[in-house]
Amino acid sequence: MQPHEIPTHLEVADKLVFGLTARQAIIIGIGLCLGYVCVQQTQLTLPALGNWNLPLILRIGCGLLPALGGVVIAWVRPLDRPLEIWVLVWLRYQTLPKIWLWRQPRPRTDLAHEQEILNLLRTESSSNVEGHASFPSTRWTGRHIPDYMEVSDGR
Numbered sequence: 583m584q585p586h587e588i589p590t591h592l593e594v595a596d597k598l599v600f601g602l603t604a605r606q607a608i609i610i611g612i613g614l615c616l617g618y619v620c621v622q623q624t625q626l627t628l629p630a631l632g633n634w635n636l637p638l639i640l641r642i643g644c645g646l647l648p649a650l651g652g653v654v655i656a657w658v659r660p661l662d663r664p665l666e667i668w669v670l671v672w673l674r675y676q677t678l679p680k681i682w683l684w685r686q687p688r689p690r691t692d693l694a695h696e697q698e699i700l701n702l703l704r705t706e707s708s709s710n711v712e713g714h715a716s717f718p719s720t721r722w723t724g725r726h727i728p729d730y731m732e733v734s735d736g737r
Contacts, residue, residue, distance in 0.1 A: 605664070606656040613652015621645035 595603040602610065624641045636644070655665045 602656075609656040610652045613649045613655070616652070617645040617647070617649035620648060
């Protein structure tokens, strides 16, 4: 038996049971469980009519639907994406609005009042006496160190 190298850089899911990945095994298992429940529960009990069971062939047919649905969901991958992702994309598309309306934005009428406030603040900050609180200057001073720290050249 010759040893061979297994590439580890490939994005391949591990096979767990019967050559199925974990995702496939879980989905098929859920489908089989739902199919079993459908076979067991396809009987109708009405007080007036008593117990009424579907024929065996119809019960098996009802049980095969979820089992085959699980197999389809597990193995069908359109455009290399799982089928449940496509279902989520379709549901998202169905919930989003289909028609968008463009409405011209209304011109703002309160800008004049805001401009008056800004002008008032500018005049107050420029007329402040030294020692009183004022707005910081937006002018670049060329220094990276705050004014309250002393700078030494190391000389």
